[in-house]
Amino acid sequence: MSRTVYLNGEYLPETEAKVSIFDRAFLMADGVYEVTSVLGGKLIDFAGHARRLERSLAELDIKKPAAFGDLLEIHRKLVDLNDISEGLIYLQVTRGAPGDRDFAFPDPETTEPTLVLFTQNKPGLSDNPVAKKGIKVISIDDIRWGRRDIKTVQLLYPSMGKMMARKAGADDAWMVEDGFVTEGTSNNAYIVKDGKIITRNLGTDILHGITRAAVLACAREAQMAVEERPFSIDEAREADEAFLTSASAFVMPVVEIDGASVGTGTPGPVAGRLREIYLAESLKAAL
The missing domain is CATH 3.20.10.10 (D-amino Acid Aminotransferase, subunit A, domain 2)
Known part of the structure; x- marks a missing residue:
């Protein structure tokens, strides 16, 4: 069964989620990420991951996604949509796709970042042999x-x-x-x-x-x-x-x-x- 993922405000089947070839994460590794564990259908250390994400974005002068304040709700919805009891949620924010390839990045306030989240189902995560x-x-x-x-x-x-x-x-x-x-x-x-x-x-x-x-x-x-x-x-x-x-x-x-x-x-x-x-x-x- 195809997973439901989150991409820039939309919940989509993973086969339909597309990111521009000009996204700076693809061209320059210009992005940050977090991985949050799910145990018993609940998020582990979510607040800590959100704080570190905010710090990483600030250190690289990447604009916070418009949905930053909704990240907890997005995580929870993905857990529900993908029926995750034990597993992981991967989140990535990139500087986005401002245009053609260039080493210099544009004004952060004028470039919308790319926000991607997806789940990984891992039964037995807590009782790992x-x-x-x-x-x-x-x-x-x-x-x-x-x-x-x-x-x-x-x-x-x-x-x-x-x-x-x-x-x-x-x-x-x-x-x-x-x-x-x-x-x-x-x-x-x-x-x-x-x-x-x-x-x-x-x-x-x-x-x-x-x-x-x-x-x-x-x-x-x-x-x-x-x-x-x-x-x-x-x-x-x-x-x-x-x-x-x-x-x-x-x-x-x-x-x-x-x-x-x-x-x-x-x-x-x-x-x-x-x-x-x-x-x-x-x-x-x-x-």
Whole structure:
């Protein structure tokens, strides 16, 4: 069955939704996006995603879509129209299609952005069996641009990183810059040592993860020690546990880095407990 998607004010069958070949996302990767999880038919961390979207648009001087104030209603309608119990809603805003191809972009106030939303049905998202066995990651050089705090659609290198991991028999890659882990290809990275959760501090070199913020809040509420600072791959290999967070993986244990087992080589208690707490608290606050 064809999905119903949202495009610039219309709900359409996915086969009928069309975007101009001159849209700057297609020509220049000139756009931003968000992904919101759906559990039990409700939206997880929607307010955080909306705030980050607004920030990304402002940082790139992209005009907010006219429907920005209706995004919650649009998300809910897509959940209903596509009968999503567990899954994801992808949202993308681009600078639009102002005319012919040009490096310079026009006055943001005179260019209408393109707004696209679509759903992905993913039954079993919350009870993912992978979380019970953990995943393997490799390390790769981080050669992305310097504004990783903006959630842009420039995802070629992260995509290449995932393919590097697959070729190496792993599940994902952690990127390393100047000797320290920045983040995963589509997630934030963490280690646990002597009961303390360690993750890179916020800045322009990592995405300010919405799930990251919620998980760290859960950790502190549960009286877990948290330290926000860079850590190296060598430090990660010597950790007791490692894990990652994202809107689709929630809290995912990492049991191997570059072929070396982390801790016992099995998911640890801190990651497991955080996953339980995060899912329980998120469902309570879901919209």
